[in-house]
Amino acid sequence: MxxxxxxxxxxxxxxxxxxxxxxxxxxxxxxxxxxxxxxxxxxxxxxxxxxxxxxxxxxxxxxxxxxxxxxxxxxxxADVGEAAGEFKIEYTPPAWYLANDSEAKSEGQAGEGEPNAEAAGTSLAELLTSLRDEIRTLSAEHQELRREVEELKKAQQPPRS
Structure with missing residues (x-):
C-alpha cells in the first residue's frame, strides 16, 4: 500500500x-x-x-x-507603479494599433475623422518604408565605422621588419 x-x-x-x-x-x-x-x-x-x-x-x-x-x-x-501592472512610463500605442483597435471603436472614441483600414495600411506601409531606410542608413554608418576602426588598428601596429 x-x-x-x-x-x-x-x-x-x-x-x-x-x-x-x-x-x-x-x-x-x-x-x-x-x-x-x-x-x-x-x-x-x-x-x-x-x-x-x-x-x-x-x-x-x-x-x-x-x-x-x-x-x-x-x-x-522594471519600475512598476503603485497599482499592479500600471507602469510609470508614459506609453502611447502606435497609430496603426489605434486605427485597428476594436475596443476604442466600440467605446465611441473613434469619430468622423476615424482612419479606415486602407489609410491605416498606407500609414503602416509608410512607417515600414521609413524604418527600412533608417536601418539601411545605420547599417552603412556601421560599416563605415568598422572600416575606420580597422584602419586605426593597422595604424597602431608596429611596422614589420
Missing amino acids: TPAPDKKQDRRPPYQHAADELRRDIKQGRVKPGEQMPSVRELQERFGVANMTARSALNVLRDEGLIYTIHGRGSFV
Missing part, C-alpha cells in the same frame, strides 16, 4: 512555476525596482531546472513587463 500524497502535485510546467515564484517575489517587494534578478545559473539551482527552463521563466516575466534585460549585464526589475 502506498501512502497518500501530502500535497496535490503541481501540474504546471516548471518554467511557469519558476515564473510564478519570481513574480510573487517582485510583487511582494522582495526584489525592488531596479534591482538585478538572480542569474540563470542561480535560478537553475533554486528551482532545480535546466538552463532553458530558467530562461523561459525570465522570458515570461519580460513579456509581462515586470523585468527588462540588458545584454551582458542581466535582468532587472
Whole structure:
C-alpha cells in the first residue's frame, strides 16, 4: 500500500512555476525596482531546472513587463507603479494599433475623422518604408565605422621588419 500524497502535485510546467515564484517575489517587494534578478545559473539551482527552463521563466516575466534585460549585464526589475501592472512610463500605442483597435471603436472614441483600414495600411506601409531606410542608413554608418576602426588598428601596429 502506498501512502497518500501530502500535497496535490503541481501540474504546471516548471518554467511557469519558476515564473510564478519570481513574480510573487517582485510583487511582494522582495526584489525592488531596479534591482538585478538572480542569474540563470542561480535560478537553475533554486528551482532545480535546466538552463532553458530558467530562461523561459525570465522570458515570461519580460513579456509581462515586470523585468527588462540588458545584454551582458542581466535582468532587472522594471519600475512598476503603485497599482499592479500600471507602469510609470508614459506609453502611447502606435497609430496603426489605434486605427485597428476594436475596443476604442466600440467605446465611441473613434469619430468622423476615424482612419479606415486602407489609410491605416498606407500609414503602416509608410512607417515600414521609413524604418527600412533608417536601418539601411545605420547599417552603412556601421560599416563605415568598422572600416575606420580597422584602419586605426593597422595604424597602431608596429611596422614589420
